[in-house]
Amino acid sequence: MGMELAGILRFLASFAIMASIYAIFSMGLNVHWGYTGLLNYGIAGFFAVGAYASALITTPMPTGVLADYVDQAIGLNQPFLVGVLGAAIAAGLVAALVGLLTLRLREGYLAISTIGIAETIRLFFNNEPWLANGPEGLIGLPRPLHGLVAPRYYNYIYLVIVLAFLGIIYVAVERGIRSPWGRVLRAIREDEVMASADGKNVFMFKLQSLILGAMIMGIAGALYAHYSAAIQPGVFTPLFGTFIIWTMLTLGGTGNNRGAILGAFLVWALWSWSTFFISKVVPSGFQTRAPFIRYVLIGLVLVIVLLRRPRGIMGEERQVSRF
Amino acid sequence: MPELIVYGIVLGSIIALGSVGLTLIWSITDLFNCAHGDQITAGAYFALLAGSLFSQLGFLQGKVGPFSFNWGVLLGFVPAILLSAGLAILIDRWVYRPLRRWGATSIVGFIASIGVAWVLRGLIYIIWGADFHFYSTGLRPMLFLPLGIKLRTDEIFIIVVAWAAVALVYLFLKRTKMGKALRALADNPPLARVAGIDTERMIVWAWAIAGTLIAIAGVLYGIETQLRPEMGWIFLLPLFAAIILGGQGSITGALAGGLVMGIAQQVSTAWLVPSYKPAVAFIIMILVLLFRPQGIFGRRRT
Numbered sequence: 001m002g003m004e005l006a007g008i009l010r011f012l013a014s015f016a017i018m019a020s021i022y023a024i025f026s027m028g029l030n031v032h033w034g035y036t037g038l039l040n041y042g043i044a045g046f047f048a049v050g051a052y053a054s055a056l057i058t059t060p061m062p063t064g065v066l067a068d069y070v071d072q073a074i075g076l077n078q079p080f081l082v083g084v085l086g087a088a089i090a091a092g093l094v095a096a097l098v099g100l101l102t103l104r105l106r107e108g109y110l111a112i113s114t115i116g117i118a119e120t121i122r123l124f125f126n127n128e129p130w131l132a133n134g135p136e137g138l139i140g141l142p143r144p145l146h147g148l149v150a151p152r153y154y155n156y157i158y159l160v161i162v163l164a165f166l167g168i169i170y171v172a173v174e175r176g177i178r179s180p181w182g183r184v185l186r187a188i189r190e191d192e193v194m195a196s197a198d199g200k201n202v203f204m205f206k207l208q209s210l211i212l213g214a215m216i217m218g219i220a221g222a223l224y225a226h227y228s229a230a231i232q233p234g235v236f237t238p239l240f241g242t243f244i245i246w247t248m249l250t251l252g253g254t255g256n257n258r259g260a261i262l263g264a265f266l267v268w269a270l271w272s273w274s275t276f277f278i279s280k281v282v283p284s285g286f287q288t289r290a291p292f293i294r295y296v297l298i299g300l301v302l303v304i305v306l307l308r309r310p311r312g313i314m315g316e317e318r319q320v321s322r323f
Numbered sequence: 324m325p326e327l328i329v330y331g332i333v334l335g336s337i338i339a340l341g342s343v344g345l346t347l348i349w350s351i352t353d354l355f356n357c358a359h360g361d362q363i364t365a366g367a368y369f370a371l372l373a374g375s376l377f378s379q380l381g382f383l384q385g386k387v388g389p390f391s392f393n394w395g396v397l398l399g400f401v402p403a404i405l406l407s408a409g410l411a412i413l414i415d416r417w418v419y420r421p422l423r424r425w426g427a428t429s430i431v432g433f434i435a436s437i438g439v440a441w442v443l444r445g446l447i448y449i450i451w452g453a454d455f456h457f458y459s460t461g462l463r464p465m466l467f468l469p470l471g472i473k474l475r476t477d478e479i480f481i482i483v484v485a486w487a488a489v490a491l492v493y494l495f496l497k498r499t500k501m502g503k504a505l506r507a508l509a510d511n512p513p514l515a516r517v518a519g520i521d522t523e524r525m526i527v528w529a530w531a532i533a534g535t536l537i538a539i540a541g542v543l544y545g546i547e548t549q550l551r552p553e554m555g556w557i558f559l560l561p562l563f564a565a566i567i568l569g570g571q572g573s574i575t576g577a578l579a580g581g582l583v584m585g586i587a588q589q590v591s592t593a594w595l596v597p598s599y600k601p602a603v604a605f606i607i608m609i610l611v612l613l614f615r616p617q618g619i620f621g622r623r624r625t
Binding site for chain 2: 039041101102105107108109111112113115116117119120123124126127238239243246247250288289290292293294295296297298299300301302303306307310
C-alpha cells in the first residue's frame with residue numbers, strides 16, 4: 001500500500017511539473033493575447049529558441065567519441081540558472097526581430113506570420129546539423145541540484161524549482177499588468193486608435209509586450225529542456241508548442257493569470273490522463289489510432305469554449321490599479 | 324531548371340485551387356480559415372473511401388486512359404465534392420454562424436478554426452490511421468518532353484482539371500446572378516444586405532463552392548503524391564502566402580499567387596533542402612506583407 005501511494009505521488013509530481021511548465025507558457029501567451037491582443041500563433045518558435053539556447057549554454061562541447069556523433073555550434077558548460085537567463089534573452093531577441101518585422105501588420109497577418117516564423121525556426125534546427133545536431137537533437141542536458149537525492153525522488157526537487165519560477169513569474173506579470181504600463185497594454189487591446197490618440201506609442205508598447213511574453217516562453221522552454229534532458233526539433237510542433245497552449249488559456253480565462261494556470265492544469269490533465277483511459281477502453285486492434293482521440297478532444301474543447309463560454313472558466317479579472 | 328518550373332506549375336495549380344476557395348471565404352465571411360488545409364486532407368480521403376468502395380463492389384477497376392489511377396478514383400471526385408461541400412456547410416452552421424450571430428470578431432472565428440482543424444485531423448487519424456495511402460499502386464506512366472523534362476501523365480491531368488475548375492468558378496462569379504450577389508457581399512456587406520441579398524444563404528453557397536474546390540485540390544494532391552493525415556496542414560502557409568500575394572478576394576490574384584508559390588517552392592530545391600519549402604513560402608509572404616501589403620496583383624482597397 002505504501003509503495004502504491006509513493007507511485008501515485010511520483011506520477012502526480014511529474015504531472016505537476018509538465019502542467020506548471022505549460023502554465024508558464026500560458027501566462028506568456030496571456031501577456032500577448034490576453035492583455036495586449038497580439039495573436040501569437042508561433043509559441044512553438046519561442047519555446048524552441050528558449051530550449052535550445054539553454055541547452056547550448058549549459059552543455060559542454062562534445063569530446064572524444066561523442067564528438068563523432070554530436071555537432072553543436074557552442075557548448076559553454078555553464079550552470080542551469082545561466083542557461084535559463086540565456087533562454088529568456090535569446091527568446092526576447094528573436095521576439096524583438098519578429099516584432100520589428102510584423103507588429104505593424106493587421107492582426108490576422110500577425111498570426112499567419114508567427115506560424116511561419118515558428119515553422120522556419122523548427123526547420124532551421126532540423127536542417128542545420130552544425131548548430132544543434134539536426135534532427136537527432138541534443139541529449140544529456142544537466143539537471144539542476146541533481147545528486148541531492150536519489151534519482152527516483154528527483155522529480156520532487158524539480159517540481160519545487162518549477163513552482164518557484166511559476167510563482168515569481170506570476171507575481172511579476174500581475175505587478176506589471178496592474179501598473180500604468182499594463183493599463184496602456186489593455187487600452188491598446190480595446191482600442192488601438194484611442195490609445196494612439198492619447199499619445200501612446202502603440203508600436204513600442206506592443207513590441208515590449210511581445211518581448212516580455214516571449215521571454216516568459218523562453219524560460220518555460222528552458223525548464224522543459226532540462227526536465228526532459230533531451231531535445232529534438234520534433235518536439236516543437238504546432239500542436240504541443242502552440243495550440244494546446246491556446247486551448248489552455250482560452251479554457252481558463254483570457255486576461256486572467258490564475259485562469260491561465262487553471263487552464264494549463266485542466267487541459268494537461270485531460271491530455272495526459274485521457275491516454276490512460278482511452279487505452280483501457282478501446283479494442284486492442286485500435287490502440288495505435290486511439291491516441292489521436294486526444295486531437296479531437298483538444299479541438300472540441302477550444303471550439304466549445306469559444307461558442308459557449310468565450311470568457312473561459314474564470315473570465316477576465318477586474319483590474320484595479322495600485323499606482 | 325525547366326523541369327523544376329514545370330513541377331512548380333503542377334504544385335502551383337493545386338495551391339491555386341485551395342487558395343481560390345480560401346480567398347472566397349475570407350472576403351465573404353471575413354474569416355481566415357485555418358482548417359482549410361485539413362479540409363483538403365478530408366477531401367482526398369473521401370475520394371479514397373469512394374474508390375475503395377467501388378473496387379470492393381468489383382467494378383470500375385480499369386485504369387483511366389494513360390493515367391495511373393482507375394475509374395473508381397475518377398468517379399470518386401463526385402462523392403468527394405459532395406461530402407466536402409456538405410462538411411464545409413455543416414462546420415459553418417455549427418461553428419462560424421453562431422459566432423457571427425452574436426457578433427464575435429473575425430479573430431474569434433479564426434481561433435475557432437484552429438480547433439476545427441484539430442478535430443478534423445484527429446478524426447482522419449482515427450478513421451484511416453497514420454500510414455500513407457495511395458489511390459493506385461503500380462506504374463505511373465511517364466512522358467519525356469523536350470529540354471529533358473520528365474512529366475507523369477497524371478500531372479497533365481492535374482493541370483488541366485485545376486485550371487478548368489478555377490476558370491469555371493471565375494466565370495460563375497463574373498457571369499451569373501448569384502456570382503454577382505457573392506461579389507457584392509464580398510465588396511460591401513451592409514450595402515449587399517440593403518439591396519436585398521440574403522447574406523446567410525450566400526454564405527452557404529460560398530462554403531459549397533469552397534468545399535468543391537477543396538475536394539478537387541485534395542484529390543489532385545493525392546494523385547500527385549500520397550495521402551497522409553498531415554498533407555493539408557503543410558499547405559496552409561503556401562495557401563495564405565498565395566492569397567496575400569494575389570491580393571484579398573481576387574480570383575485571378577489567387578491563381579497567380581498559387582502558381583508563384585508552387586514555382587518558388589520547387590525551384591528553391593535547386594539550392595535548398597526540400598524540407599525548407601514551407602519556409603520559402605513564408606519568407607516570400609513576409610516580403611510581400613512588408614513592401615506591398617495589397618498584394619503583387621491586387622489593388623489597394625479603400
